[in-house]
Amino acid sequence: MITVRMLFFAHLQDVAGGQELDLTLPEGATVRDAADAMAGRAAGFENLLTHTRVAVNAEFADADTALKDGDEVAWMPPMSGGLNERGT
């Protein structure tokens, strides 16, 4: 198993009840697996992949990005307008 730190921004902090949350996932898990695990926790997380940009260790990533132990995954709602071409 691996442990990754989820970082939440803007209204997602209210959904998460905080700015950070550690998540345990199987080896080989991807960003999509992390999103699916969050979707099971609260109603506000059901559209993470389509409604946020994601970064792993401060680099933009996407649903297929592989995760390893200790990674930091940031979920970022759009700041204005819509998601740009890097949106997932």
Add this chain to the structure above:
Amino acid sequence: MSNSVPLLTRETIDMDALSRAVEGPGAGAVVTFAGNVRDNARGQDVLYLEYEGYEPLAAKELAALAAETERRWDVNCAVQHRLGRLEIGECSVGVAVASAHRGAAFEACRWLMDTLKETVPIWKREYFVGGAHWVEGPGTVPIDPFAEKLEARP
């Protein structure tokens, strides 16, 4: 890009420092932009704002944005975004662009600001009488009134 002005700050933005960072003997034009906190939004009176972001990525994106601006228009530019609580009238983002002639400086500054708002992971919370909300996407998301971090004081 000049790196003498930090990309992110929690202090008052110094517009003169931004200008000094970009001006030079070949620059016939220096354009500056200050984004200040307005006292109203969407028909409501705003009490104050808070800006917070994913700082490592926000700094990277600001640096990349400045570099791209310089490349596209052959200009020199400096940008600084402020985080934390800001009162009405205070500056949340400052930009300075220097070029040989003014056309490029005006266009580059406009493009940088338009792009910054779309790409840099910094969000603002607007506080007004009766509540607060995040500004996200094309709209706003109310802040949970029972969340610990909400400050009800004006």
